Amino acid sequence: MPLFVLSVTTFLAQYGYAGMGVAAFLAGSFIPFSSEVIMTSLYVGGLELEPLIVAATVGNVLGGVFNYGVGRLCNEGWVYRLFRIKEDKLERSKRQIRRYGAWVGLLSWIPVLGSAVTLALGILRVNVLKSFFTITLGKLLRYLALGYILSLTS
Numbered sequence: 001m002p003l004f005v006l007s008v009t010t011f012l013a014q015y016g017y018a019g020m021g022v023a024a025f026l027a028g029s030f031i032p033f034s035s036e037v038i039m040t041s042l043y044v045g046g047l048e049l050e051p052l053i054v055a056a057t058v059g060n061v062l063g064g065v066f067n068y069g070v071g072r073l074c075n076e077g078w079v080y081r082l083f084r085i086k087e088d089k090l091e092r093s094k095r096q097i098r099r100y101g102a103w104v105g106l107l108s109w110i111p112v113l114g115s116a117v118t119l120a121l122g123i124l125r126v127n128v129l130k131s132f133f134t135i136t137l138g139k140l141l142r143y144l145a146l147g148y149i150l151s152l153t154s
Contacts, residue, residue, distance in 0.1 A: 013041050017051050021059035028108075028139065029065020030070075030085060030115045035060065036146055043150050053143045060139040061132075064108050064118040068131055071122025079123070085116050093120035102126050105134030109142035 014018035020038055027035035039052055071079065080087055093116040097104045105121060108114040121131045 009037055009041070012038055013045070016042065016047060017055040020047075020055040022054040024059030024143075025063040025066075027111075028060035028114070029066050030119070032112075039146060040150060041141070049147050049151060053140075053147045056143045056146075057136070057140045059129075060109075060143070061136050063140065064105075064114065064134065064135040067115055067118035068122035068128070068135070071119035072125060073122075076123060079119055085119060089113060089116040090120055090123075093098055093117045094124060097121060097124050097126060102130035102134050105131050106138040108135045109138040114138075 009023075014022045015022070020035070020042055020057070021124060024031060024035040025040040026033035035056055039056055042052055043049055074082075076090075079085055079090065093104065093113070097117075097120050098108075102121065104117055105126075108117045110117075118131075121135075
C-alpha cells in the first residue's frame with residue numbers, strides 16, 4: 001500500500017465513526033479509496049459494528065449522490081477527463097440504465113463500476129428519488145455483508 005494511502009487510512013481511523021463516514025464518502029465518489037480497510041480496522045480496534053455500518057452506508061451514499069450531481073451538472077467529456085472514468089464503463093452503465101432505469105443503482109456498491117453507475121444516473125437525469133433509493137439499498141447491502149463477515153471473525 002502506498003505511503004500516502006496508508007497515512008490517509010491511519011488519519012481517518014483516528015476519527016472513529018466520523019472517519020468511517022469520510023472514508024466511505026471517498027470510496028463512494030469517483031476517488032479510488034477502500035472503505036472496507038477502514039471499517040475492518042475500526043472494528044478490530046473495538047468499535048461497534050452497527051454504528052460502523054450506519055456511518056459507512058451514509059458516507060458511501062453521499063459519495064454516490066455527489067457523483068450523481070456531478071453527472072447531472074457536467075459535460076460527459078469532462079467526466080472522462082477529470083474523473084478518469086473509462087468511456088466503455090460509462091457507456092455500458094448508460095445502456096443498462098436505459099434498459100433497467102434507476103434499478104441499476106443497486107450496482108453502485110461495486111468498486112469502479114459503482115462510480116460509473118452513479119455518474120451515468122446523473123448524466124441521464126434518472127429520477128433523483130428513485131436513484132437515491134436504489135443507491136442506498138445497494139450500498140447498505142454491501143456494508144451489511146461486510147459486517148456479517150466481520151462478525152464471523154469475533
